[in-house]
Amino acid sequence: MQAVVKSAPLDGDAGTAIRDCPIPEPGPDEILIRVGAVAICGTDKHIYHWDPSIRDSVRPPRIYGHEFCGFVEQIGERAHRQNLQVGDYVSAEMHVVCGECQQCRSGNGHICARTRIYGLHEDGAFAEFVKVPASNVIPLDPSIPPRVGAFLDALGNAVHATQVVDLAGKSVAIMGFGPIGAMAAAIAEHCGASEIIIGDVTEHALETARRWAAGRKFANLHEFNVRAQPAAAIHKKVEEITDGGVDVVLEMSGAPSAINLGLKIVRMGGFLSLLGLPAGHAVTIDDYTRNVIFKGVTMQGIIGRRMYSTWHRMLALLHSGLDVEWVVQGTYDSLSDFPLGMASFDRHEALKVVLFPEGEEKAIQRVAASQGLARSA
Numbered sequence: 155m156q157a158v159v160k161s162a163p164l165d166g167d168a169g170t171a172i173r174d175c176p177i178p179e180p181g182p183d184e185i186l187i188r189v190g191a192v193a194i195c196g197t198d199k200h201i202y203h204w205d206p207s208i209r210d211s212v213r214p215p216r217i218y219g220h221e222f223c224g225f226v227e228q229i230g231e232r233a234h235r236q237n238l239q240v241g242d243y244v245s246a247e248m249h250v251v252c253g254e255c256q257q258c259r260s261g262n263g264h265i266c267a268r269t270r271i272y273g274l275h276e277d278g279a280f281a282e283f284v285k286v287p288a289s290n291v292i293p294l295d296p297s298i299p300p301r302v303g304a305f306l307d308a309l310g311n312a313v314h315a316t317q318v319v320d321l322a323g324k325s326v327a328i329m330g331f332g333p334i335g336a337m338a339a340a341i342a343e344h345c346g347a348s349e350i351i352i353g354d355v356t357e358h359a360l361e362t363a364r365r366w367a368a369g370r371k372f373a374n375l376h377e378f379n380v381r382a383q384p385a386a387a388i389h390k391k392v393e394e395i396t397d398g399g400v401d402v403v404l405e406m407s408g409a410p411s412a413i414n415l416g417l418k419i420v421r422m423g424g425f426l427s428l429l430g431l432p433a434g435h436a437v438t439i440d441d442y443t444r445n446v447i448f449k450g451v452t453m454q455g456i457i458g459r460r461m462y463s464t465w466h467r468m469l470a471l472l473h474s475g476l477d478v479e480w481v482v483q484g485t486y487d488s489l490s491d492f493p494l495g496m497a498s499f500d501r502h503e504a505l506k507v508v509l510f511p512e513g514e515e516k517a518i519q520r521v522a523a524s525q526g527l528a529r530s531a
């Protein structure tokens with residue numbers, strides 16, 4: 155089968171090869187999935203550039219890819235699950251957890267210390283086929299187009315960041331309008347946020363936010379270029395808009411200045427969902443006394459997706475009309491186009507880039523066929 159492989163510990167095309175690999179053999183508890191669509195993520199970009207942050211996790215040769223959807227091809231001998239048969243349209247949670255530690259056994263598998271991420275620690279989905287543990291497979295409704303099914307892993311991050319706090323009627327600030335920030339904005343609007351405040355460092359991102367809000371006829375969008383405008387001026391404007399401070403901050407950037415701005419603009423007793431990773435791990439908090447302690451804020455770290463309440467909520471949100479298809483701004487009908495897709499993602503031309511190993515038309519046909527299969531069962 156064709157696969158996109160991190161072939162050597164080098165930056166760029168020199169360390170990545172598109173080549174023929176053996177089709178994985180599913181073990182007794184695994185399911186082999188034919189990949190229908192697979193999305194490029196920021197993590198893939200770090201692997202592609204061989205950034206120091208991922209060097210301890212990835213051992214080349216390693217097949218890329220942890221955001222995908224596809225079709226059940228083969229079921230391991232012990233892997234039978236109710237309502238899952240060959241041909242079914244599925245995605246998968248690619249964080250594989252131990253199931254034995256205290257976190258796993260108390261319903262907190264998303265913070266299992268022994269997490270293995272497929273597409274990072276193990277081979278992933280930038281291939282014609284991928285095998286995953288049967289328990290991680292998520293059946294998908296055929297109403298979800300494969301270009302959206304491709305990035306449910308990432309959408310799940312945004313859903314997780316928003317499921318820990320009530321957004322209805324709340325003012326919500328989103329720091330960083332990259333793919334996850336954009337999805338978080340869509341969720342906030344869908345869930346009835348009263349005001350959405352976007353902070354980003356590029357005009358291109360803010361323009362995308364404006365176009366999205368106009369398309370949704372959402373009038374209460376306020377966007378700030380946090381590089382061009384002084385933090386004090388933004389703080390003052392946000393206090394006017396929100397009558398004293400924003401209720402919820404969704405921190406998607408990891409930039410220390412954005413984390414501090416979030417702490418400044420959040421209201422007394424407000425909530426911060428923190429998902430962005432700072433480049434250097436450490437962050438200095440300005441005026442910790444006033445902005446954290448005296449304000450009585452709640453800060454919640456967000457990692458991965460809760461297994462599997464985030465998936466259930468995400469599928470329910472999509473079913474109720476959450477529209478995130480617009481974040482797909484680049485598609486390619488072959489795995490061979492990975493370098494083109496990565497270049498476009500790297501230049502921030504596309505929020506999400508999706509590749510279809512057999513072409514998008516074929517993936518849509520397979521979804522339709524799986525629907526027929528469900529009806530006849």
Ligand SMILES: [Zn+2]
Pocket residue numbers: 195196197220221307308
């Ligand atoms: Zn990802």
Ligand SMILES: [Zn+2]
Pocket residue numbers: 251252253254255256257258263266267268
């Ligand atoms: Zn565990």
